[in-house]
Amino acid sequence: MSETLLSVRNLKKHFAISGGVFAREVDRVHAVDGVSFDIGKGETLGLVGESGCGKSTTGRCILRLIEPSSGEVWFQGADITRLGPEALRALRRDMQIIFQDPYASLNPRLTVGAIVGEALQIHGLARSRKALEERVLELLETVGLQADHMGRFPHEFSGGQRQRIGIARALAVDPKLVICDEPVSALDVSIQAQVINLLEDLQEKFGLTYLFIAHDLSVVEHISTRIAVMYLGRVVEIAPARDLYDTPLHPYSEALLSAVPIPDPTVKRKRIMLQGDVPNPIRPPSGCHFHTRCPIARPDCSERSPELRESRPGHWVACHYRG
Amino acid sequence: MAEKLLDIRGLKTWFKTDDGVVRAVDGVDLHIERGETLGVVGESGCGKTVTARSVLKLIDMPPGRFEAGEILWKGRNLIPVSAEEMDKIRAREIAIIFQEPMTSLNPVYTVGDQIAEVLRQHEKISRRQAIEGAAEMLRLVNIPNPGKRVHDYPHQFSGGMRQRVMIAMALSCKPQLLIADEPTTALDVTIQAQILELMQEMKDRLGMSIMLITHAMGVVAETCQRVVVMYAGRVVEEAPVEALFGNPRHPYTQGLIRSIPRVDRGAAHKERLEAIPGSVPSLLSPPVGCRFAARCKYAMDICVKAMPPLKEVGPGHRVACVL
Numbered sequence: 001m002s003e004t005l006l007s008v009r010n011l012k013k014h015f016a017i018s019g020g021v022f023a024r025e026v027d028r029v030h031a032v033d034g035v036s037f038d039i040g041k042g043e044t045l046g047l048v049g050e051s052g053c054g055k056s057t058t059g060r061c062i063l064r065l066i067e068p069s070s071g072e073v074w075f076q077g078a079d080i081t082r083l084g085p086e087a088l089r090a091l092r093r094d095m096q097i098i099f100q101d102p103y104a105s106l107n108p109r110l111t112v113g114a115i116v117g118e119a120l121q122i123h124g125l126a127r128s129r130k131a132l133e134e135r136v137l138e139l140l141e142t143v144g145l146q147a148d149h150m151g152r153f154p155h156e157f158s159g160g161q162r163q164r165i166g167i168a169r170a171l172a173v174d175p176k177l178v179i180c181d182e183p184v185s186a187l188d189v190s191i192q193a194q195v196i197n198l199l200e201d202l203q204e205k206f207g208l209t210y211l212f213i214a215h216d217l218s219v220v221e222h223i224s225t226r227i228a229v230m231y232l233g234r235v236v237e238i239a240p241a242r243d244l245y246d247t248p249l250h251p252y253s254e255a256l257l258s259a260v261p262i263p264d265p266t267v268k269r270k271r272i273m274l275q276g277d278v279p280n281p282i283r284p285p286s287g288c289h290f291h292t293r294c295p296i297a298r299p300d301c302s303e304r305s306p307e308l309r310e311s312r313p314g315h316w317v318a319c320h321y322r323g
Numbered sequence: 324m325a326e327k328l329l330d331i332r333g334l335k336t337w338f339k340t341d342d343g344v345v346r347a348v349d350g351v352d353l354h355i356e357r358g359e360t361l362g363v364v365g366e367s368g369c370g371k372t373v374t375a376r377s378v379l380k381l382i383d384m385p386p387g388r389f390e391a392g393e394i395l396w397k398g399r400n401l402i403p404v405s406a407e408e409m410d411k412i413r414a415r416e417i418a419i420i421f422q423e424p425m426t427s428l429n430p431v432y433t434v435g436d437q438i439a440e441v442l443r444q445h446e447k448i449s450r451r452q453a454i455e456g457a458a459e460m461l462r463l464v465n466i467p468n469p470g471k472r473v474h475d476y477p478h479q480f481s482g483g484m485r486q487r488v489m490i491a492m493a494l495s496c497k498p499q500l501l502i503a504d505e506p507t508t509a510l511d512v513t514i515q516a517q518i519l520e521l522m523q524e525m526k527d528r529l530g531m532s533i534m535l536i537t538h539a540m541g542v543v544a545e546t547c548q549r550v551v552v553m554y555a556g557r558v559v560e561e562a563p564v565e566a567l568f569g570n571p572r573h574p575y576t577q578g579l580i581r582s583i584p585r586v587d588r589g590a591a592h593k594e595r596l597e598a599i600p601g602s603v604p605s606l607l608s609p610p611v612g613c614r615f616a617a618r619c620k621y622a623m624d625i626c627v628k629a630m631p632p633l634k635e636v637g638p639g640h641r642v643a644c645v646l
Contacts, residue, residue: 194598
């Protein structure tokens, strides 16, 4: 891996559930339960897992859009979790986010020009009105929109175009790291491909680093250099994208991959059916969180929690019996 | 050829809106044979859901209106059929399940009560017998502990389990046709695999036909025998599943298949996706000619002048393209 840009160490986020007359904390949701990974400069780390596995919360904790409960996030020599408000604001120039829902993440009362230009103004990156306008124009062209789109409002655009606006907004401040939180999940497949291609082009052009969060494994495999698989708040496997797909080690990764439908009726695969649903994250199973659904679980899996270990170069897995 | 259970001919379902008439379904021809699974694919707004709802006459009129065409159910046109008569068909012959199971279940009744209601419409049995029958249906769709769960309310079930409840309810009238409208879109991939397997099992056991409406090409490839591809309110291609994926003839179908990233193709990993440029035309004033012409890389003068009809290009393979 190239030089490390971001290091996440033992990140945890617990949401309190309050109840009773005094709204005391009665329980906790362990959304993120000790996550660690590195992202190298210029690479795309895919973060996959099913609903509720904590992948979005992880992304938001890195940006401190949600305050982490504990753990460290190292970026450019500083632990982000300890930064004060001023330093945090400066940092947000280097880290941006693109959201899933292009309908909910754009202010309907602002023109496209104002949406894209807002961050430039906040960070004082434009010297004059004219410079601001020129930069916004350049950004719109970069993401495949036109100059005359500047004065229009979000509702005048289709889903794919709105996602382009969201991308232009993220790029405005020349970030180093972009967290893409399900950026194509709400789009139709033909439009999805347009946005994926755009993200790839921009990465090449500006040397961007992506944390790409998604539940669609085909999309993640396509765009990622390396992939981390999450289950119930923990990373169960990290590997180079191709390695993970060719030889998944964790039984959960294996089942997840085998469940992806292949758009080719001549391909017949053996599917590993997982029984039941993902357990409740308020009381996750003891030991290995996956043991209740694991086809190869043994008695001690419910007692000992497996650590991530490097099973072969660059391929990490958290399982007592695989790898 | 097997008997046509459902035969839709030249169906036009239009909607009157403040902006004008939306031609959501604009001349659709498709049929379903006894015992087969037909996939209806297309992107948002292509008219696949309106087509399905038209069959059951679940369209609000106004603003909706059947402008032209016929819906032949076992040879009988459903369009002029009375509301009472339609209720009987919906209760006994054609069932539907929706994408979002939570919004299609009544939250204030137990699932047992809701299934029992369907059963009692079907045959003269006591309430108690009906509840027992409901538990039996829950067992059929592999819900653990059905005798107890029959008394639970919809919110006490997970998303995957709710979809099982919906399937149990739909199947309790032993329909000859099950219309499944994006049944797994809201579900995680491992749960999707469970539900698709369940539908297949139920189809074999009850000998019914399935009309599966989806935007996911992978799901179609793995579950359907024949496929109809829709674009902007029209059928553009119809083919047996192997022919559709092996030899797609319409440029839109080709584009759809090529724009999806493929998990199973190792070597082609970093190949660029082939995106379809542009977006879907407005159905308020659709183009006169081929509706895909504006996005089609092969488009010629003739394409924008007249709408190409579906013509046979192989056994059971029809395509609406001049090429």
